Amino acid sequence: FYPFCHADIVTSLENIGLIFCKQEKYDQALDYHKQALEIQQKLYSSIHINVATSLNYIGIILRNQRKYDEALDYNQQALKIQQILYPFGHMKMAYSFNNIGTILYDQEKYNEAFDYFQQALKIQEKFYPSSHETIATNLNNIGMVLRNQRKYDEALNYHQKVLAILQKLYPIGHEDIVHTFNNIGEIQYCKEKYDVALYYYQQALKIQENLYPTGHIDLVGSFSKIGVILNIQGKYAEALDYHQRALKIQEIFYPSGYINVARILNNIGSILCNQRRYAEALDYHRRAFKLQQEFYPLGHIDMAYSFKHIGDIHFDQEKYDIALYYYQQALKIREKFYPSGHVDIASSLNNIGLCYENQNKQNRALEYYQRALTIYEKFLPVHDSNRHRIEHRILKLTGKA
Numbered sequence: 001f002y003p004f005c006h007a008d009i010v011t012s013l014e015n016i017g018l019i020f021c022k023q024e025k026y027d028q029a030l031d032y033h034k035q036a037l038e039i040q041q042k043l044y045s046s047i048h049i050n051v052a053t054s055l056n057y058i059g060i061i062l063r064n065q066r067k068y069d070e071a072l073d074y075n076q077q078a079l080k081i082q083q084i085l086y087p088f089g090h091m092k093m094a095y096s097f098n099n100i101g102t103i104l105y106d107q108e109k110y111n112e113a114f115d116y117f118q119q120a121l122k123i124q125e126k127f128y129p130s131s132h133e134t135i136a137t138n139l140n141n142i143g144m145v146l147r148n149q150r151k152y153d154e155a156l157n158y159h160q161k162v163l164a165i166l167q168k169l170y171p172i173g174h175e176d177i178v179h180t181f182n183n184i185g186e187i188q189y190c191k192e193k194y195d196v197a198l199y200y201y202q203q204a205l206k207i208q209e210n211l212y213p214t215g216h217i218d219l220v221g222s223f224s225k226i227g228v229i230l231n232i233q234g235k236y237a238e239a240l241d242y243h244q245r246a247l248k249i250q251e252i253f254y255p256s257g258y259i260n261v262a263r264i265l266n267n268i269g270s271i272l273c274n275q276r277r278y279a280e281a282l283d284y285h286r287r288a289f290k291l292q293q294e295f296y297p298l299g300h301i302d303m304a305y306s307f308k309h310i311g312d313i314h315f316d317q318e319k320y321d322i323a324l325y326y327y328q329q330a331l332k333i334r335e336k337f338y339p340s341g342h343v344d345i346a347s348s349l350n351n352i353g354l355c356y357e358n359q360n361k362q363n364r365a366l367e368y369y370q371r372a373l374t375i376y377e378k379f380l381p382v383h384d385s386n387r388h389r390i391e392h393r394i395l396k397l398t399g400k401a
Helices: 007-022 026-043 049-064 068-085 091-106 110-127 133-148 152-169 175-190 194-211 219-232 236-253 259-274 278-295 302-316 320-337 343-358 362-379 385-397
Strands: none
Touching: 007 026, 007 049, 026 049, 049 068, 049 091, 068 091, 091 110, 091 133, 110 133, 133 152, 133 175, 152 175, 175 194, 175 219, 194 219, 219 236, 219 259, 236 259, 259 278, 259 302, 278 302, 302 320, 302 343, 320 343, 343 362, 343 385, 362 385
């Protein structure tokens, strides 16, 4: 009915691409959106809003494929077109600013991400009332950036604004309120205010239990978060119950295994280790590691946590040589995946230092503690408890405590 270069064919190609994207079939999605872009560029001049839309779609798919630099290029091309077409601003520009901010966030370029999210917010506030859901979404993005910059009080302020908007929009509950409760809980967790974090996680779970049937897959995240807090608080039996409920649901939905199952297995292993049920704990961590090897044959940062947990079991049993081996494996992976540094690298260095200290190899321990402190000083604020602990260990070993 239509020649290939027709606007209606573009619409169909984009719709098919969007479905593939939702199904996480990104290669197929990319193919359809690139076909759509090719037609758009023939139908219109290069400076056309439909061309910008196609560029944004392609950028989103590439971001989902973790091809961040390519994604950034497509989204920036889209923004450039929009800035020419809408010199006084437009909601479509806010969409592009958000897309670029999200890519930069994924790349851990938080200062740049913050700037793009702020620019998006500025446009949104011009076109929408302050209580609009779109503004809530962007306030949430800014809060996430601030949390990752460890600016917890500022982040909390943004997420509480989000919560106030959403509770007015959805007085009987909504999954976006669940996400906001969880975000506030995460911040309280980072601030080591575990009772407060637990309260927010429980509020999230309460809404989910009203929204979803028993055994819904989305309950897994809340069960796991509550389990982690209860473990920290030493309430091991309760913590174990929550993680086992999470595991049961995951195994029903993914009987042949799923990577999230590995995380739950590690959480259960950690509780069993705290209960000194070392043989059982080791079994859970090994099961987790086996799953990770199946899903990530080329390695993955999550594998470092399995090594770390297995190291913890041997450390608690005073098998320092074996613990040292596993902590070193965790360090290797973290250094590979975080080439520009990360607090988890410092955590591994600290664990290795503790092994050496317990083996009475004070000089070796000191070397690792000092390396850990250098990283903590780069990434953590002055009053952070991890920094204080490592500084105290260094002072103790140098006889200055």
